[in-house]
Amino acid sequence: MRLSRYFLPVLKETPADAQIVSHRLMLRAGMIKQSSAGIYSWLPLGFKVLRKIENIVHEEQMRAGHIPMQMPTLQSADLWKESGRYDAYGEEMLRIKDRHDRDMLYTPTAEELITDIFRSNVSSYKDLPLTMYQIQWKFRDEIRPRFGVMRGREFYMKDGYNFDLTKEDALHAYNRHLVSYLRTYERMGLQAIPMRADGGPIGGDYTHEFLVLAETGESEVFYDSAVTDLTFGDREIDYDSVAQCQGVLEEFTSKYARTDETHDEALFNEIPEERRRVARGIEVGQIFYFGTKYSDALGAQVQTTEGEKVSVHMGSHGIGVSRLLGAIIEASHDDKGIIWPEGVTPFHAGIVNLKQGDAEADAACEAIEKALVAAGLEPLYDDRKERAGGKFATMDLIGLPWRITVGPRGLKNGVVELTSRRTGESEELAPEAAVAKLI
Ligand code: ATP
Ligand code: MG
Ligand code: MG
Ligand code: MG
DSSP states (O other): OBGGGSOOOOOSSOOTTOOSHHHHHHHHTTOEEEEETTEEEEOHHHHHHHHHHHHHHHHHHHHTTOEEOOOOSEEESHHHHHHTHHHHTGGGSEEEEOTTOOEEEEOSOOHHHHHHHHHHHOOBGGGOSEEEEEEEEEEOOOSSOBTGGGBOSEEEEEEEEEEESSHHHHHHHHHHHHHHHHHHHHHTTOOEEEEEOOOGGGOSSOEEEEEEEOTTOSEEEEEEGGGGGOOOTTOOOOTTOHHHHHHHHHHHHSSOEEETTTOOHHHHTTSOGGGEEEEEEEEEEEEEEEETHHHHHHTOEEEOTTSOEEEOEEEEEEEEHHHHHHHHHHHSEETTEEOOOGGGOSSSEEEEETTTTOHHHHHHHHHHHHHHHHTTOOEEEEOSSOOHHHHHHHHHHHTOSEEEEEOHHHHHTTOEEEEETTTOOEEEEOHHHHHHHHO
C-alpha cells in the first residue's frame, strides 16, 4: 500500500475528550471516528486490525470444532418475551418499533435466537454435541459509553453457543472454549487471565472472565502472581479429548484469580503474601455454562436413546472483538504511539523514503515493496513528499513492528536501515538482507 493513496487521517493534537491512552492513540492514528456516543466508524487502519483480530478468533474457533454462522442484528422481541428476558434486560436493550408497530430490538446477545434455531431443527441426541458461533455487531445502550471502543454502545463480539445432551458434555464444551480462548489471546500478543467470575442469578462455578491486566481496566481483580507465569504456547491440543481440555482448565484456573464479584478475602490471604496481587483488568471475554435455563424456557429438547425428551444443556461464550483493539493498545504502546504485536499488525513493515523523487531512492523503495509483497507480506510505503521527521512520527504512531528507512546517502554505501518499533534498535543492511529478515 502506498501511503499517498491510502486514507490515514492522523491527528497532530491529542484529542481532549479521550481519557485513556488506547482511545487517544486510536483517534490520533486515524483508526476510528466517533459517529455518536459509543458508536464509531472504523477507518481503514482500524478496520484492518479489526479484521485481523476477527480472523484469529475465527481460526481458533474452527480449530476447536465450532461452526461459524451469522444471525441478524435486528430481532423481533417475541422470543425475548418468551424467555422472560424482554423485561429483565432493562435499559441496556435498544428497543425499536417497525412500521407495523411490532416490537423489535438490536441484539445485545443471542441466546434466544440461537435456541429458537436449535429447537426448530434438532430433535435427536444424534445431532449433539453442537457448537455454533457468530462474529456480529451487538448493541447495548450502556449508561456510560467511554474509553472509545472499550465500552461502546455498538460493538463487535464473537458469541458462541453449545448444545449438549448432558452436563458432562456441556462442561467439556466449556473447557474447550477456555482452551481455545487461551490460544486466541496469546496469538494477539496478549496475556488474558481466566478469572472466576460471578454466575449471576444462576450461580455456580461455571463462569470465567478473561482479563487483561491494565491500570485503566474497569474491573478490580485479585490474583496469585503465579498465574502470570502460565503460557499456553504452541502446544498441540486434541479438542475432542475430555482429559486434555480438563487438564488445561485445571492448570490455568487452580491458582487464585478472581474478580471483585467473587473475591474471597480469606482464601486470598492463604496465598504467600509476596504473591498476592490486587490490580485492575479489562474483560476481553467470558465463558458460561448455564445448564437448561434457555432450553427449559424455550422448549429446546431432544430425544434420548431411551426415547425420553430432555432439555439440552447449554453454555454461551463471548469475546469482545472490538474491545480487544483497545486492550491490545493498553498493553502495548509507548509515548510515541502504538506497538502492534506481529499477530495483529495492520501492515507488517513501513518503508520510509527519505528523499521522494530521488530516482535511486524511489527505485530501492519500490524493489523492497515488491519483494515483501511477493513474500506474502503487506508493507506500507510512505511515498509522500514529506520531511523525514514527520514520516518517522507517523510510523511510530501507527506502530508497525518494522521500519525500513531508505535514503540516497545509505544507498551510496549499499545499505538501508531496519528498525524495530518495539526495541527501537536499528541496523544497517543491504536492502535484500533487510527484506530477508522480515520474511
Ligand atoms: P462488561 O462487564 O464490560 O459490561 P459484559 O460482562 O456485560 O461486559 P458479556 O455479556 O460477557 O459482557 O459480553 C462478552 C464480551 O463482550 C465481554 O467480555 C467484553 O469483552 C465485550 N463487551 C461487552 N460489552 C461491551 C461494550 N459495551 N463495548 C465493547 N465490548 C463489550
Ligand atoms: Mg456489560
Ligand atoms: Mg462483565
Ligand atoms: Mg461478561
